[in-house]
Amino acid sequence: MQALTKNNFDFIRVLLAFIVFVGHLGALSASPDLKILENSPIEIAVFGFFVVSGFLIARSYERSSSLKSYIKKRIRRIVPAYLLVVFLCAVLLSLVSSYTFKEYFSNIQVYKYLFWNSIFLNFKAPWLPGVFGNQAVNGALWTLKIEMCYYFSVPLLFLLFGKNNKYRNISLIMIYFLSLIYLNYFESLNKISVAKQLPGTLSYFIPGMLIYFNFDQFIKHKHTLFIIAILTVWIDLIFNIKLFSPMMIGIIVLYIAYSFKFLNNFGKYGDFTYGIYIFHFPIIRTFTTLGLFRDYNPYLMAVVCMLTVIAVGISSWHFYEKKFL
Numbered sequence: 001m002q003a004l005t006k007n008n009f010d011f012i013r014v015l016l017a018f019i020v021f022v023g024h025l026g027a028l029s030a031s032p033d034l035k036i037l038e039n040s041p042i043e044i045a046v047f048g049f050f051v052v053s054g055f056l057i058a059r060s061y062e063r064s065s066s067l068k069s070y071i072k073k074r075i076r077r078i079v080p081a082y083l084l085v086v087f088l089c090a091v092l093l094s095l096v097s098s099y100t101f102k103e104y105f106s107n108i109q110v111y112k113y114l115f116w117n118s119i120f121l122n123f124k125a126p127w128l129p130g131v132f133g134n135q136a137v138n139g140a141l142w143t144l145k146i147e148m149c150y151y152f153s154v155p156l157l158f159l160l161f162g163k164n165n166k167y168r169n170i171s172l173i174m175i176y177f178l179s180l181i182y183l184n185y186f187e188s189l190n191k192i193s194v195a196k197q198l199p200g201t202l203s204y205f206i207p208g209m210l211i212y213f214n215f216d217q218f219i220k221h222k223h224t225l226f227i228i229a230i231l232t233v234w235i236d237l238i239f240n241i242k243l244f245s246p247m248m249i250g251i252i253v254l255y256i257a258y259s260f261k262f263l264n265n266f267g268k269y270g271d272f273t274y275g276i277y278i279f280h281f282p283i284i285r286t287f288t289t290l291g292l293f294r295d296y297n298p299y300l301m302a303v304v305c306m307l308t309v310i311a312v313g314i315s316s317w318h319f320y321e322k323k324f325l
Helices: 009-028 032-039 042-063 067-096 101-105 108-118 139-161 168-188 202-213 215-220 222-239 245-257 273-289 298-319
Strands: none
Touching (some): 009 042, 009 245, 009 273, 032 298, 042 245, 139 168, 168 245, 202 215, 202 245, 215 222, 273 298
């Protein structure tokens, strides 16, 4: 049976982050030439991240020596870099603000931004004065508060439905369908932002946990499950309802994670995904504000922007994130 640690999660996370970057590049660049990039499946990529989290966070908790050790590891992984991007944006984006430095740093909105974003409630103060036309500074951060909620919910889920609970699978499946009821209900009301919060996103997180708990069976039947998953996702898309597709997306993502052995060492030079994900949004908006996509070849600037994001992600890992781990 395949070893749990022989996987392609590093590759998958970079791929998902790149899909999100491409979609945001098309939407934020304000370039007609790059508009086609908006078709990048951002939503599926974000939900793919939630699936990966369900699997890896469950594994992290089970392998931790104590609850304290688990929480310490999780906080070290997410919080330092998150706070870094929040404070760097508040300071450095003053350079592209329409306000003077004095007007900018004396504006209460700067400090509201720092406060609310520092506690993961970025929707309370998403913008900075005179920056990007007072639009959201970093629209990618909404997923991080959900990620933090996952970190704290896993110990509870383990307590209720841990590996030794014979009702574990059926209990998690029940939570899955309750989450889907919430998700579909608010989507039917066209309240998409509400639908994509907890508990709606649990419908993607739970499949990751279920596959972790039933890993040997998953590996044994992964090819059959993959074919069923592909067909089921298409059926859900045809009927425009999320019923089995979140579970099937979980199967597809984790099938890729445990196939293609040549990608097993993809992350040997570092885990740049988080840095790429949290920094890409303000970097794209800065390029747009400076008129780089408008005044120069937009395709060339798209490549320059991508390389900038990658360089920042690599730097964030080697010079900052790694020190906390």
